[in-house]
Amino acid sequence: MSEEITIENFYSKAKSGKLFASQCIDCGKLSLPPRKICPVCYSTKATWRELGNEGIIESFTIIHVPPKRFEHEVPYGVCLIELNEGIKVLARTTMLEKLKIGQKVKLKIIDAQRNEWPDWPYFTIE
Ligand SMILES: [Zn+2]
Numbered sequence: 307m308s309e310e311i312t313i314e315n316f317y318s319k320a321k322s323g324k325l326f327a328s329q330c331i332d333c334g335k336l337s338l339p340p341r342k343i344c345p346v347c348y349s350t351k352a353t354w355r356e357l358g359n360e361g362i363i364e365s366f367t368i369i370h371v372p373p374k375r376f377e378h379e380v381p382y383g384v385c386l387i388e389l390n391e392g393i394k395v396l397a398r399t400t401m402l403e404k405l406k407i408g409q410k411v412k413l414k415i416i417d418a419q420r421n422e423w424p425d426w427p428y429f430t431i432e
Contacts, residue, residue, distance in 0.1 A: 311342045311352050319354070320418035320427045327393055329355040338393045339426075359413045361389035363431075366405045385431065387413055397429035404431060 309315050311328045316339070319326045328340035332349035338357075343350055366385035369376070376382065379398065383405045388394050397413055404411065411431040418427035 309354060311340050311354070313339070315354075316340050317418060317427070320415055323415055325357045325359065325395075325413070325415060326354045327357055327391070328352045336391055336393055338395065355391075357389055357391050357393060359389075361387045361411060361413060363405065363407055363409045363411055364388045364394065365407065368402065368405070385411075387411060387429070387431065389413065395429055397431050399431045401431070 316326060326340070327336045327338040329336050329352060330344035330347060330349050331351040331353055333344060333347045335344050335346045336355060337345065342352060344352065364386045366383050368381050368383050370381050372380050372382070376398070379400055381402065382398050382400045383402055385397055385399065385405060386394055387397050395413065399405070413429050414432050416428050416430045
């Protein structure tokens with residue numbers, strides 16, 4: 307895929323429900339948020355790589371006092387998911403019974419409608 311590595315292109319892909327990272331062509335490092343310059347070897351050659359949605363819960367916390375926009379979801383969990391590709395993302399879930407360290411989960415993008423960096427799509431687990 308030769309589309310330029312931009313946050314606008316990232317959002318455009320996220321809106322279709324697909325999670326893409328940038329990948330350095332020289333050393334293979336994956337970056338999310340996507341980066342034009344590799345943080346490991348400083349190469350400026352990067353491409354898009356679609357990530358799968360499977361990973362494990364590496365850590366989590368349960369939120370009882372939320373920011374206003376999430377008041378309707380209380381209590382909810384915020385979990386750090388490590389995807390199979392090694393990329394880590396935060397996801398919210400109201401399925402508290404799934405919150406176990408090491409639990410295999412599938413990630414789903416639930417809201418990628420915001421387009422302004424540094425706002426970020428939301429993820430949940432299914
Ligand atoms: Zn690199």
